[in-house]
Amino acid sequence: MWGLAEHLAGLQLDELRVANWQRSNEGVKPSKQSKRPTPITRPGTKAKRPDKNSPERVARRHAAKRRAAERRTAIARGEIT
Template sequence: MDEGERHGGKIAFAVLADPEKRQAVQAEVALRGLDVEAMPLWQLAACVRGLLADPTGLTAKAFGSDGYSLTEHLLFLVIDELRVANWQRSVDGAKNRNRPARISPLAQPEGRVYGGRKPSKYSDEQKRAYLDRIGPKRPESTPDGGEDNSTV
């Protein structure tokens, strides 16, 4: 058995283990006039790879596809960025109103800054108290302003 057959067998076993994915593969293979039970594992693996290439098929949906190909997702993202760029140069963009809606299902939700972080629900005092509880002990300060070196 060569390396390709072993790799294909792993894919096929992964598909056969999940009933939902197995039913989707069986349905699509049956539409093409083939029988999953009669296929060798390497042929089933190749068939699954081919079925996953179509993002609108049952198999791709069972594996979590949203129905769009990679090319379509990239096109949506480019259109979104061009719409935002044009909006920024407009009067509405200067006044930060009427921002265009994103059409890409992969786009970040509005209000999230690219690379930004969500504001914390904890105050700075709560964060310091938590870090004091779990972190290493800080040296105590003495009344004259220096550090107390008696405890190590």
């Protein structure tokens, strides 16, 4: 993990990048401006994306597919209109 000094250095870097971005886009139409710089990633703050192939998600996906197949079968038999 980062300490206070590392977080402050990261903040300085982010602010410097934004200041340079602002100066480089001065007088440029908004539609032609470059994208705003993203902050540097700090330890422990990165949003974790759920694993698409975790056992729980795979089980829910299979259950949903099974329910959809059962529904299509019921519709074909005329049980559901």
